[in-house]
Amino acid sequence: MYRSHNCGELRASHINTEVTLSGWVQKSRDKGFIVWVDLRDRYGITQLVFDEERTSKSMMEQAQQLGREFVVQVKGIVIERASKNPNMPTGDIELLVSELTVLNEAITPPFTIEDDTDGGEELRMKYRYLDIRRNPVKDNLIFRAKVTQEVRNYLSKNDFIEVETPYLIKSTPEGARDFVVPSRMNEGQFYALPQSPQTFKQLLMVGGMDKYFQIVKCFRDEDLRADRQPEFTQIDCEMAFIEQEDILNVFEGLTRHLLKEVNGVEIDKFPRIQYDDAMRLYGNDKPDIRFGMEFGELNAVAQHKEFNVFNSAELVVGIAVPGGNKYTRKEIDKLIDWVKRPQVGAQGMVYSRCNDDGSFKSSVDKFYDQDDLAKWAEVTGAKAGDLVCVLSGDASKVRAQLSALRMELAERLGLRDPKVFAPLWVMDFPLLELDEETGHYHAMHHPFTSPKPGQLELLDSNPGAVKANAYDLVLNGNEIGGGSIRIHDKATQAIMFKHLGFTEEEAKAQFGFLMDAFEYGAPPHGGLAFGLDRLVAILGGQETIRDFIAFPKNNSGRDVMIDAPAPIDDEQLTELSLKLNLKS
Numbered sequence: 001m002y003r004s005h006n007c008g009e010l011r012a013s014h015i016n017t018e019v020t021l022s023g024w025v026q027k028s029r030d031k032g033f034i035v036w037v038d039l040r041d042r043y044g045i046t047q048l049v050f051d052e053e054r055t056s057k058s059m060m061e062q063a064q065q066l067g068r069e070f071v072v073q074v075k076g077i078v079i080e081r082a083s084k085n086p087n088m089p090t091g092d093i094e095l096l097v098s099e100l101t102v103l104n105e106a107i108t109p110p111f112t113i114e115d116d117t118d119g120g121e122e123l124r125m126k127y128r129y130l131d132i133r134r135n136p137v138k139d140n141l142i143f144r145a146k147v148t149q150e151v152r153n154y155l156s157k158n159d160f161i162e163v164e165t166p167y168l169i170k171s172t173p174e175g176a177r178d179f180v181v182p183s184r185m186n187e188g189q190f191y192a193l194p195q196s197p198q199t200f201k202q203l204l205m206v207g208g209m210d211k212y213f214q215i216v217k218c219f220r221d222e223d224l225r226a227d228r229q230p231e232f233t234q235i236d237c238e239m240a241f242i243e244q245e246d247i248l249n250v251f252e253g254l255t256r257h258l259l260k261e262v263n264g265v266e267i268d269k270f271p272r273i274q275y276d277d278a279m280r281l282y283g284n285d286k287p288d289i290r291f292g293m294e295f296g297e298l299n300a301v302a303q304h305k306e307f308n309v310f311n312s313a314e315l316v317v318g319i320a321v322p323g324g325n326k327y328t329r330k331e332i333d334k335l336i337d338w339v340k341r342p343q344v345g346a347q348g349m350v351y352s353r354c355n356d357d358g359s360f361k362s363s364v365d366k367f368y369d370q371d372d373l374a375k376w377a378e379v380t381g382a383k384a385g386d387l388v389c390v391l392s393g394d395a396s397k398v399r400a401q402l403s404a405l406r407m408e409l410a411e412r413l414g415l416r417d418p419k420v421f422a423p424l425w426v427m428d429f430p431l432l433e434l435d436e437e438t439g440h441y442h443a444m445h446h447p448f449t450s451p452k453p454g455q456l457e458l459l460d461s462n463p464g465a466v467k468a469n470a471y472d473l474v475l476n477g478n479e480i481g482g483g484s485i486r487i488h489d490k491a492t493q494a495i496m497f498k499h500l501g502f503t504e505e506e507a508k509a510q511f512g513f514l515m516d517a518f519e520y521g522a523p524p525h526g527g528l529a530f531g532l533d534r535l536v537a538i539l540g541g542q543e544t545i546r547d548f549i550a551f552p553k554n555n556s557g558r559d560v561m562i563d564a565p566a567p568i569d570d571e572q573l574t575e576l577s578l579k580l581n582l583k584s
């Protein structure tokens with residue numbers, strides 16, 4: 001028996017008990033006549049004591065030689081500590097060791113195994129198994145396990161069946177590039193790793209499974225913008241014989257269950273907002289509604305003067321920054337530089353100070369009088385003491401720019417409190433999205449999303465205006481889930497494929513199996529998927545998903561610990577009938 005108790009367990013009530021513990025040496029203090037060792041395992045730290053009076057000379061020497069991260073087993077008697085440590089759960093006691101076995105020695109770790117470590121990100125990732133010994137990482141993984149457990153509890157209680165779907169499949173179009181796997185047995189042919197189990201879960205509905213879920217890895221070969229992973233986990237769900245309202249209720253229920261069980265937070269019914277309104281009011285389809293600062297569109301009150309920058313703009317739009325009038329001229333100039341950075345891309349920024357006496361002072365006083373500026377304040381909801389920031393230009397660009405500014409200012413103002421949870425549904429997404437480069441429309445969600453009833457005809461005349469039965473769940477400015485009601489008849493699906501630019505043959509070659517299935521009695525169905533990594537990070541009050549993944553990849557898609565991806569040898573290439581044609 002390696003241990004009778006764990007290292008976080010012993011209390012004053014255990015005094016005089018004989019126990020056995022196993023763990024890692026966190027640190028030791030050697031005073032010559034007495035040696036203290038902190039022994040650590042997943043559950044906590046227990047102080048061990050060896051002293052000249054009560055410990056044999058040989059064991060005393062052994063104790064003095066224990067290095068950091070040695071793996072040891074000790075047997076001894078729990079005794080009361082002379083000086084108690086109220087900051088440690090085990091701080092009332094220590095273990096007077098009578099037997100010490102070194103189970104394994106350790107070389108000095110490349111960084112300190114402490115909550116605040118001296119190890120940089122790259123180093124910690126290379127030795128992730130040591131990083132996982134640190135409380136912040138360990139606690140995040142345990143937290144993640146609790147979330148997934150609660151997901152399973154809720155969904156199982158609601159009659160969902162967990163079904164596994166294959167990883168070696170063929171392309172599913174979620175809008176990213178596929179990772180492909182060569183098939184040895186089928187020369188020259190490739191599997192694609194699923195970007196999601198989308199088509200399989202729909203086929204499970206045709207198969208009568210009715211309520212499906214899976215906590216599943218998905219693979220997308222995208223350029224990794226900050227905080228994305230090439231493989232990530234979804235809570236993937238699908239239901240049959242449902243309407244959109246049913247889906248919203250079930251998964252709002254799941255989110256509410258998680259907030260309650262994991263965070264102890266009770267939230268009422270989630271607000272809902274139309275996609276168009278989200279874009280209009282927040283410039284963003286995943287608005288952070290923990291704070292206001294809603295957009296005010298100023299065309300009507302700003303395009304009647306000689307100021308050509310505004311007159312020539314498609315959209316003039318502003319936000320009120322609470323308390324922003326206290327910014328110095330220099331601070332505002334810095335803000336203007338901030339919106340002009342290439343990452344944001346605004347041409348400039350106009351502002352109007354709302355003074356305490358009710359007057360205004362703007363950067364365009366030459367063109368706008370006090371009455372005009374009063375209207376700007378009214379439209380943006382600015383009060384005395386605030387600052388109105390105004391951007392103008394092409395509507396979609398300027399909305400994105402002002403959204404970036406809104407988030408940045410909220411961050412600086414401390415309005416994005418990670419302990420506050422503000423979920424909402426964004427509803428009625430457009431069905432199609434125009435690809436500016438190619439001039440073609442592609443599915444905003446995926447090709448299986450159904451248009452709103454009665455809008456199919458619009459597909460020919462005004463494709464961009466067609467709305468979908470598609471919804472996203474947003475939490476604190478992050479999309480944590482998204483889904484749709486699906487097309488479940490072959491004719492509509494064929495129309496969709498046609499509009500997405502597939503020829504009949506292409507559609508058949510890629511999705512013939514789904515079209516076939518729709519001929520055998522497909523029930524009405526729909527679903528959604530949550531991004532588990534991000535959901536866990538947000539519930540954990542943090543933003544970086546890497547911190548909640550045991551073995552994450554870096555920004556170049558590398559696992560620096562196992563050093564993957566890596567070349568394969570010629571023999572393996574030959575076996576796969578592959579020849580490399582490297583660019584460099």
Ligand code: ASP
Binds near residue numbers: 174195197484
């Ligand atoms: N498969 C979709 C996705 O990964 C989710 C869904 O439509 O259920 O975004």
